[in-house]
Amino acid sequence: MIRCEGVTHVYQRGSPFEATALEDVSLEIGAGDVIGIIGATGSGKSTLVQHLNGLLRPTAGRVYLDDVDINAREVDRRRVRQQVGLLFQYPEHQLFEETVTADVGFGPRNLGLAPDEVRERTARALAQVGLDPAVFGPRSPFSLSNGEMRRVAIAGLLAMEPRMLILDEPTAGLDPASRREILDHIMRLRNARGLTIVLVSHSMDAVARLCRRVVVLDRGRVVAQGPTRDVFADPARLAALGLGVPQVAECARLLRERGVPVRPDVLTVEEARRAILDVLAGVAGRRPAPKKVP
Amino acid sequence: MNFLRGLMLGQYVPAESPVHRLDPRTKLLGTMWLVGVVFGTRSLAGLAVLTAFLAGVLAAGRIGPAYALRGLRPVFWLVGIAVVFQVVFGDSGGHVLFRRGPLVVTRENLAAGVFYGYRLILLVAATTVMTFTTSSVELTDGLERLLRPFRRVGVPAHELALMMTIALRFIPTLFEETETIMKAQMARGAEFTRGSLAARARALIPLLVPLFVGAFRRADALALAMEARGYRGGEHRTRMKELRVAIRDYVAAGALLLVAAVVLVPPSLWRAVVGR
Numbered sequence: 001m002i003r004c005e006g007v008t009h010v011y012q013r014g015s016p017f018e019a020t021a022l023e024d025v026s027l028e029i030g031a032g033d034v035i036g037i038i039g040a041t042g043s044g045k046s047t048l049v050q051h052l053n054g055l056l057r058p059t060a061g062r063v064y065l066d067d068v069d070i071n072a073r074e075v076d077r078r079r080v081r082q083q084v085g086l087l088f089q090y091p092e093h094q095l096f097e098e099t100v101t102a103d104v105g106f107g108p109r110n111l112g113l114a115p116d117e118v119r120e121r122t123a124r125a126l127a128q129v130g131l132d133p134a135v136f137g138p139r140s141p142f143s144l145s146n147g148e149m150r151r152v153a154i155a156g157l158l159a160m161e162p163r164m165l166i167l168d169e170p171t172a173g174l175d176p177a178s179r180r181e182i183l184d185h186i187m188r189l190r191n192a193r194g195l196t197i198v199l200v201s202h203s204m205d206a207v208a209r210l211c212r213r214v215v216v217l218d219r220g221r222v223v224a225q226g227p228t229r230d231v232f233a234d235p236a237r238l239a240a241l242g243l244g245v246p247q248v249a250e251c252a253r254l255l256r257e258r259g260v261p262v263r264p265d266v267l268t269v270e271e272a273r274r275a276i277l278d279v280l281a282g283v284a285g286r287r288p289a290p291k292k293v294p
Numbered sequence: 295m296n297f298l299r300g301l302m303l304g305q306y307v308p309a310e311s312p313v314h315r316l317d318p319r320t321k322l323l324g325t326m327w328l329v330g331v332v333f334g335t336r337s338l339a340g341l342a343v344l345t346a347f348l349a350g351v352l353a354a355g356r357i358g359p360a361y362a363l364r365g366l367r368p369v370f371w372l373v374g375i376a377v378v379f380q381v382v383f384g385d386s387g388g389h390v391l392f393r394r395g396p397l398v399v400t401r402e403n404l405a406a407g408v409f410y411g412y413r414l415i416l417l418v419a420a421t422t423v424m425t426f427t428t429s430s431v432e433l434t435d436g437l438e439r440l441l442r443p444f445r446r447v448g449v450p451a452h453e454l455a456l457m458m459t460i461a462l463r464f465i466p467t468l469f470e471e472t473e474t475i476m477k478a479q480m481a482r483g484a485e486f487t488r489g490s491l492a493a494r495a496r497a498l499i500p501l502l503v504p505l506f507v508g509a510f511r512r513a514d515a516l517a518l519a520m521e522a523r524g525y526r527g528g529e530h531r532t533r534m535k536e537l538r539v540a541i542r543d544y545v546a547a548g549a550l551l552l553v554a555a556v557v558l559v560p561p562s563l564w565r566a567v568v569g570r
Binding site: 015050053078081085086087088094095096106110111142156157160 | 307361364471474475477478479480481482483484485499500503504507508
């Protein structure tokens with residue numbers, strides 16, 4: 001479990017380029033949670049997630065992992081990073097080894113594991129992202145497609161066997177099929193291994209589909225947090241923050257504007273389908289049912 | 295990794311000031327001139343005059359003294375080493391201040407060490423003042439214009455300037471990318487600051503390979519983008535900002551000449567010319 005208390009981060013303090021990226025951010029991420037972090041560009045999302053595994057030190061405030069201050073002198077940050085896996089934006093840019101197997105094994109090797117264990121974890125991690133270790137393992141990571149490279153990068157984190165996975169824009173710049181595939185793999189991991197997941201995304205649809213709770217950042221401050229449904233129930237506020245709502249929610253809003261009384265808090269296509277059917281059933285209930293054409 | 299940010303040599307500080315508005319050619323030639331003057335200085339009084347002059351330029355350029363000193367921080371180490379060398383390995387003879395075994399410190403060597411060290415600081419300060427107040431675009435513009443007469447002897451002025459612009463433009467990008475890749479690899483348990491020298495050298499591979507791949511990818515994208523915009527080299531290109539010499543440039547040149555005259559002309563000659 002991770003807890004941030006009053007985390008503030010100022011870049012380049014004391015220079016003319018000083019910039020406050022985070023201001024007094026407090027939040028809690030429980031074990032098994034799936035949390036979305038949304039916010040406009042420059043709202044501090046990436047800065048925030050880098051505090052969660054100790055890559056950045058807060059200028060003020062504290063970050064606790066299981067009630068231990070991760071920036072305390074005696075804490076081994078490497079252990080923190082093993083437990084809290086952080087996937088950066090465009091993670092395919094960090095691949096460097098000659099083969100996919102070697103690259104995915106980089107993390108486990110750094111953990112000082114035995115070669116057998118490294119091999120085992122590498123194969124498992126590749127399978128978890130839907131890449132056959134026998135086929136992709138010996139290939140060069142630079143010969144893969146963008147979507148495949150990104151999955152290799154995710155496997156590189158999974159091979160560390162973290163308890164928590166933080167994904168910073170995991171689907172940016174991918175085509176819809178790869179995007180769906182990656183999100184599906186993430187969800188399957190969560191369900192199979194009880195991973196805690198933090199998803200930073202510009203895609204409101206992805207957040208709506210995966211996350212139970214959402215944190216909204218604006219210019220370095222938390223301006224809203226709560227259950228996904230509640231946060232997305234206020235489209236006007238989100239629009240003012242430079243954000244949107246999931247497409248189906250927008251769809252529901254437009255239907256209401258035209259006088260169709262569907263529920264406003266739909267998040268997924270399935271929910272929207274049911275909401276529309278409910279309305280239709282209601283309409284049908286009030287009027288005599290149309291005669292069936294034989 | 296904030297150590298990358300600490301290296302500030304050549305960090306432009308955007309501001310509105312007479313120094314910022316000077317023609318970049320004036321600043322380039324003026325800096326070269328100042329470097330020459332610093333090298334030619336033989337007396338402490340000369341160094342004092344130059345210090346005062348640079349402090350004046352900084353003030354006119356709206357650069358805080360604390361910020362300017364921080365920009366010099368990386369140089370202090372170099373200066374320290376230079377001073378130690380001068381003191382330890384300088385000429386023998388003179389007034390001995392301190393002696394232990396083979397180590398002899400004389401007053402003359404100590405004075406010379408401090409003098410040369412301070413001169414080195416002034417040297418860097420002079421160029422730093424220029425880069426504080428001149429954006430890289432202005433600098434390359436000025437350089438291109440200054441090199442233009444040498445085109446006749448085969449100096450590719452425009453291409454050189456373009457290369458410089460591109461290189462300067464991508465330095466911050468590369469720094470940023472370095473930082474990101476370092477963090478990404480640290481997230482996978484990499485260590486860059488621990489272990490033996492050999493271990494640290496090996497630890498650089500996961501950093502350098504992605505960095506090179508990224509640089510090539512970017513170079514490709516840039517070349518494509520330039521061609522898509524019809525770039526064909528320096529012939530017949532007009533510029534958005536024409537360089538123009540204004541009165542303030544003459545004033546600056548006058549000030550530079552005056553400083554050189556005060557610093558370089560020996561006092562006896564001054565007396566002969568002025569005092570009479």
